[in-house]
Amino acid sequence: MIRTTEIAGLIRLEVALDLRQRASWAGMLLYVVSAVYVAFLAVKGGMGTSTWNALFWIILLFAAFNALARSFQREDAGRQLYLYTLVDPRSVILARTIYNALTMVLLSLLSLTFYVLFMGDHALEQAHLGQFLLAVVLGGIGFATVLTLIAAIASRAGNGAGLMAILGFPLVLPLLLAVMRASKLSLDGVAWSVTSTYFLGSALLDVITLTLAWLLFPYLWRD
Amino acid sequence: MKHWWWKSLAIGLLLFASIAALWTPLSPALVHVEPDRIAPGPMEVLVTGYNSNFSNAGSSISFFENDGQRFCPERTEVVDDRHLRLFVQVPGGLRSSMTDLQVGQLRYPGAFYTQELGEGIADRNCEEGHVQDGVFTFPNRSILYESIRNLHFHVPMWFTMIALMAISMWKSTQVLGNTSLDRDRDALAAVHVGLLFCALGLMTGALWARATWGAFWTSDVKLNGAAVTALIYLAYLVLRGSVPDAHKRARLAAIYNIFAFMLLVMFLFVVPRLNAVDSLHPGNGGNSGFSDLDLDNRLRIIFYPAVLGWILLGLWMYDLRRRTSRLNELLEQ
Numbered sequence: 056m057i058r059t060t061e062i063a064g065l066i067r068l069e070v071a072l073d074l075r076q077r078a079s080w081a082g083m084l085l086y087v088v089s090a091v092y093v094a095f096l097a098v099k100g101g102m103g104t105s106t107w108n109a110l111f112w113i114i115l116l117f118a119a120f121n122a123l124a125r126s127f128q129r130e131d132a133g134r135q136l137y138l139y140t141l142v143d144p145r146s147v148i149l150a151r152t153i154y155n156a157l158t159m160v161l162l163s164l165l166s167l168t169f170y171v172l173f174m175g176d177h178a179l180e181q182a183h184l185g186q187f188l189l190a191v192v193l194g195g196i197g198f199a200t201v202l203t204l205i206a207a208i209a210s211r212a213g214n215g216a217g218l219m220a221i222l223g224f225p226l227v228l229p230l231l232l233a234v235m236r237a238s239k240l241s242l243d244g245v246a247w248s249v250t251s252t253y254f255l256g257s258a259l260l261d262v263i264t265l266t267l268a269w270l271l272f273p274y275l276w277r278d
Numbered sequence: 279m280k281h282w283w284w285k286s287l288a289i290g291l292l293l294f295a296s297i298a299a300l301w302t303p304l305s306p307a308l309v310h311v312e313p314d315r316i317a318p319g320p321m322e323v324l325v326t327g328y329n330s331n332f333s334n335a336g337s338s339i340s341f342f343e344n345d346g347q348r349f350c351p352e353r354t355e356v357v358d359d360r361h362l363r364l365f366v367q368v369p370g371g372l373r374s375s376m377t378d379l380q381v382g383q384l385r386y387p388g389a390f391y392t393q394e395l396g397e398g399i400a401d402r403n404c405e406e407g408h409v410q411d412g413v414f415t416f417p418n419r420s421i422l423y424e425s426i427r428n429l430h431f432h433v434p435m436w437f438t439m440i441a442l443m444a445i446s447m448w449k450s451t452q453v454l455g456n457t458s459l460d461r462d463r464d465a466l467a468a469v470h471v472g473l474l475f476c477a478l479g480l481m482t483g484a485l486w487a488r489a490t491w492g493a494f495w496t497s498d499v500k501l502n503g504a505a506v507t508a509l510i511y512l513a514y515l516v517l518r519g520s521v522p523d524a525h526k527r528a529r530l531a532a533i534y535n536i537f538a539f540m541l542l543v544m545f546l547f548v549v550p551r552l553n554a555v556d557s558l559h560p561g562n563g564g565n566s567g568f569s570d571l572d573l574d575n576r577l578r579i580i581f582y583p584a585v586l587g588w589i590l591l592g593l594w595m596y597d598l599r600r601r602t603s604r605l606n607e608l609l610e611q
Binding site for chain 1: 454502506509510513516517520521526529530532533534536537538540541544545548
């Protein structure tokens, strides 16, 4: 069912494409840095832990939309068709999802670094740091899994980023609420026993999303 | 009209449930006492009831109860069916700071804040009121009061919406097999009718929230769920609007619909359990559910027919909708 060699090859292809088009990664990073800087200019002065947390997740959410919108748009229809004749379409969606998840983990950790740099680390003083990082990583992976399928639908509809925002926002909300709550609790330094339900919930969402993407994608790529 | 029977069943159930929901009186209750604190000595207390029948001899007999110890009013003056004046000699030495009042069969727990406590009193042998007439009534509960009737309208809307969205998802899975435009039309019709029920559920809910919680919209998991549902299916309509080719539209919309419904089920049934403490809704976050109020199944007798009736009405509307849109398509060709 799952063809690992194909998937590994496709991930290598994605990496090669990204290395060739370094501008796209630079664009994603610049987007995050600009967003953080705008937040820094707008907030000015102190803010509480919950505002710190909320602002971080909003920035990360928009960064995710910006980063993942391109995942099905960088090839034209002809090259996609060529790809689907070479490999199982399911391998394509799995490879893209895995690659996007890796991208988002990297991007969210970088965003966190910039965010702490500009907005200060006062919110992290009492935090349970391991939990908080887990929430950030799980959030990044979750955004990637949900938004990859949405990006595929939006690009097939021929109306890229705008449609993706409309389709994607309500669908990432369950995940966003779960990880936001988990990260807020971990910033307050709450024990694992309390936050683990949120982590399990977001992991469950990821698994369901991935399964649905696996099942539905073969119907999506055809014209 | 070979399916006439379930349509008449829908009409019958809806008529029964709606009339019963609006017509059934609330059970009598004591709602107010003036003054609401007592101290040893002679007191005059004005009791206000709701739907009460104080002029009936048996239902104006009253006593006070403090930590299981009773004392009786010396004289009772019935003002009218809803008002009662009690003249009582409050004994010194009551144990608890909360004194209950019982008039007839009606109980008002913690009616009086009691001052100057002591070690207890000798129990008096008070006469108890008679059983009230056995009229069919709804539970009367503070904060809810008459708005309890909305249970039979607000909740069935969501049941119907979920049913219609599930039908839509089922039709969408059939679209994927052979890109059937007929099934796609059915899925769209179900979403249209489902969104109507979503709007009705939001409206009845907003009115109920204003009456009981004090605001039309609050930050509650179930309200977030309702808002997300509305957004998802509006996005579904936008997605359909942005694809001109009919077959491609059918397939894309079907994929989004299946994906969205699965995440919606997660959001409505899993996320609320993650942070149940946050919900203001009955039965969540430590709030008592309607089942606690409904000890003798009086609400259920009307609630279940209401749910079934609204779902059948939703199916009927869906059937009409898909048939008219099919006819419209044929007319256009």
